[in-house]
């Protein structure tokens with residue numbers, strides 16, 4: 001199927017892109033990697049009158065690291081995160097390599113995935129676990145919000161039609177500790193969207209006590225979810241098998257999956273529990289841990 005006719009503008013600077021979104025508002029859509037928007041347009045599930053292509057906006061490119069904090073320009077592709085070397089953030093590469101296939105990963109962007117807000121997308125869970133922040137800007141001002149305030153509902157975010165995501169910030173893990181992180185994705189076949197996705201990260205002090213913990217869930221609710229109850233149970237404690245089991249059960253109870261032909265509600269909730277437990281056990285055993293800073 002062909003998309004409906006649309007006007008196409010290629011912005012070369014952020015100001016130019018912001019002028020376009022200010023002018024066209026609800027009638028316009030930003031075009032980043034096109035890996036979600038273009039399929040929707042081809043199926044005529046979306047029919048924006050105007051496309052604003054931001055791929056030539058240099059201000060939106062690049063990943064920088066400051067004291068362990070990652071700053072992702074809005075045009076950061078999934079593949080950049082897959083092949084980047086950020087030992088303090090072991091979760092990001094592990095998750096990125098599980099998104100779709102190399103073609104999608106080479107084009108699709110982290111910010112585009114967030115703006116699209118598919119509850120089965122992988123970045124939502126990962127960035128909720130990592131307590132990331134999203135920076136957005138309109139023609140007049142910029143604002144930043146934590147990931148947990150960004151997702152409002154399925155395919156719905158706090159982003160206004162005159163705003164563009166400019167950056168995603170992943171905070172540094174606490175200093176003087178060991179950080180570990182894993183992303184587990186149940187999928188029918190390689191490259192599929194998640195039936196259940198679970199991101200688990202924790203930073204431990206020298207004695208093995210949890211300094212910070214993050215658990216994000218995909219495909220088990222109307223949005224990507226942050227399992228805050230399970231996170232709270234972990235902080236300040238040692239990762240004993242009993243504590244891990246308790247946190248996994250709480251995370252499962254915080255999910256609200258729908259049953260469908262890929263699995264019943266009970267099955268998906270059970271998989272959340274299995275994956276959280278698996279991730280925390282792996283971190284406790286030190287498999288993927290890296291030293292953040294030495295004292």
Ligand SMILES: Cc1cc2nc3c(=O)[nH]c(=O)nc-3n(C[C@H](O)[C@H](O)[C@H](O)COP(=O)(O)OP(=O)(O)OC[C@H]3O[C@@H](n4cnc5c(N)ncnc54)[C@H](O)[C@@H]3O)c2cc1C
Pocket residue numbers: 029030031032033034035036037038039074098099100101104107108109110111112113114115116120121122123159163164165166191192193194
């Ligand atoms: C075959 C296939 C398999 C896939 N499998 C997976 C998978 O396993 N896991 C997964 O997570 N995803 C998957 N995806 C989706 C993929 O990750 C997309 O790349 C991503 O969802 C959207 O990013 P994009 O840059 O392509 O955005 P686009 O398609 O260009 O845009 C998507 C939406 O975001 C808006 N947008 C984009 N950038 C901005 C910005 N900076 N500011 C404001 N709004 C913006 C657009 O206007 C549009 O509404 C798959 C896609 C395909 C085609």
